[in-house]
Amino acid sequence: MCRSRGTMQGVGFEEFASAEFLGTWNRILQAMPVYDIGQTHQWCRCWWQAYLDQGPWRKNWFVLAYEKEGQIEGIAPLQIRQRFGIRIVEFLGQSGGFMTDYCALVVSAQHRRPLIRQLLQFLLDRDREWDLLSLAMPAWTGELPDWVSELCMPNATGRLSWAVEVQSFYAALDLPADFDDYLSGLGKKTRAHARQYLRKAERVGAALRLYNDAASENIAALYALNRENWSVFEDQQNRAFIDSVVRTLEGPDQGLVLGIFSADGSPRAAFQGFHCGKMFFLHTAGVARRQAGGLSPGTTMYLLLIQRLIERDFRCFNMGPGPEEYKLRLGARPEPIYRLDLWHRRSRMARWRAFQTARRAWYALRPPGRAKTK
Numbered sequence: 001m002c003r004s005r006g007t008m009q010g011v012g013f014e015e016f017a018s019a020e021f022l023g024t025w026n027r028i029l030q031a032m033p034v035y036d037i038g039q040t041h042q043w044c045r046c047w048w049q050a051y052l053d054q055g056p057w058r059k060n061w062f063v064l065a066y067e068k069e070g071q072i073e074g075i076a077p078l079q080i081r082q083r084f085g086i087r088i089v090e091f092l093g094q095s096g097g098f099m100t101d102y103c104a105l106v107v108s109a110q111h112r113r114p115l116i117r118q119l120l121q122f123l124l125d126r127d128r129e130w131d132l133l134s135l136a137m138p139a140w141t142g143e144l145p146d147w148v149s150e151l152c153m154p155n156a157t158g159r160l161s162w163a164v165e166v167q168s169f170y171a172a173l174d175l176p177a178d179f180d181d182y183l184s185g186l187g188k189k190t191r192a193h194a195r196q197y198l199r200k201a202e203r204v205g206a207a208l209r210l211y212n213d214a215a216s217e218n219i220a221a222l223y224a225l226n227r228e229n230w231s232v233f234e235d236q237q238n239r240a241f242i243d244s245v246v247r248t249l250e251g252p253d254q255g256l257v258l259g260i261f262s263a264d265g266s267p268r269a270a271f272q273g274f275h276c277g278k279m280f281f282l283h284t285a286g287v288a289r290r291q292a293g294g295l296s297p298g299t300t301m302y303l304l305l306i307q308r309l310i311e312r313d314f315r316c317f318n319m320g321p322g323p324e325e326y327k328l329r330l331g332a333r334p335e336p337i338y339r340l341d342l343w344h345r346r347s348r349m350a351r352w353r354a355f356q357t358a359r360r361a362w363y364a365l366r367p368p369g370r371a372k373t374k
Contacts, residue, residue: 038103170318204263
C-alpha cells in the first residue's frame with residue numbers, strides 16, 4: 001500500500017477488506033477523540049456487502065486514502081450513487097440501504113484539513129466522473145468548519161460551487177456528574193413520572209441488562225420489539241446486515257452495546273448502541289406497545305441507561321437522529337446535521353434539486369402508514 005507523499009489515492013475493495021488495511025483503519029480511529037459505529041471498518045464492509053445491489057440507484061465503490069510521508073493518515077469512505085444521469089459522491093452508507101446514522105471522514109483532527117484539501121483536488125482532477133458531492137455532517141464531528149475553511153481558501157475550488165444547509169437534527173443530552181442532578185433538571189411532570197417509574201421498576205424487579213460479548217445471542221429480542229411499532233426489521237436484509245455487524249463488533253473492547261429492559265419475566269424494550277470515549281450513541285430501538293405493571297417500558301429503559309452512563313462517567317448521550325418529543329422531555333437538545341453540496345455542472349445540480357423537490361412532494365402526498373424508523 002505504498003503511495004507517494006501527500007497524495008489521495010483510490011482503495012479497491014480487495015485492499016480495503018485486507019487485514020493490513022483493517023489495522024491501518026483502526027490505528028486512525030484510535031487517534032480520533034470520538035467516533036461512532038458508522039466509522040468502523042466492520043460497519044462499512046458489512047454495509048457495502050449487504051446493499052451494493054439494493055435499490056434503484058447504481059452504486060460504485062469510491063473509498064480513498066490520504067497518505068503523508070509514506071503512511072496513510074486518513075480515509076474518505078465514499079461511494080458514487082447514480083440515477084437519472086446524476087452521479088453523486090456521498091459517504092458510504094449515507095443512503096441506498098439501511099441508513100447509517102452518522103457518517104464522517106476517518107481521520108484525526110490534525111490531518112483532516114490536509115485530507116480535505118487533497119480530496120477537493122482529487123475531485124477537480126476527475127470532474128468527468130461525478131456531478132455532485134453531497135455529504136451529511138453531524139455537528140458533533142466538528143468536520144464542517146474544516147470543509148468551509150478549505151473551500152474559502154483563495155483558488156481552492158476553481159470552478160466548483162458549493163452550499164451548506166441544515167438537513168435535519170439529532171438529539172444530544174449532556175450528562176451531569178450525579179443522577180439526582182440529572183433528575184432535578186427535568187420538567188416537573190417528567191421528573192415526577194421518572195421517579196415513579198424508577199421506584200416501580202425497583203419494586204417489581206425490572207432491570208436493564210447490557211450485553212457486549214453475547215449481543216448476537218440476544219439480538220432477536222430487539223427485532224421482535226422493534227416490529228411491534230415500526231417496520232425496520234421486517235426486511236430480512238436489514239436483519240442480516242445488523243446480525244453481521246453485531247457478530248464482528250461484539251466484545252468488551254469493541255464499543256457495541258445491546259441493552260434489554262425486562263419486566264414481568266420478559267423483554268419490554270431494547271436498544272442497540274455504541275460508545276467511544278465519553279460519548280454514548282443510541283441507534284436502533286424497540287419498545288413493547290403495552291405498559292408492564294404501570295411502567296412505561298421505553299422511558300424506564302432510557303432512565304436506567306442514563307443512570308448507568310452517569311455512573312460510568314459518560315459526558316454525552318447522543319440519542320440519535322430526530323429530535324422527537326420524548327427525547328426532549330428527557331433533557332436532550334436538538335443539534336444540527338448539516339449537508340454540504342458541491343458541484344461543477346449547474347444543469348446537473350438543477351436536475352438534482354428538481355428530483356429532490358418532486359420526492360418531497362411525493363412523500364407529503366402519499367397515504368399515511370406505519371413509520372419506518374430505527
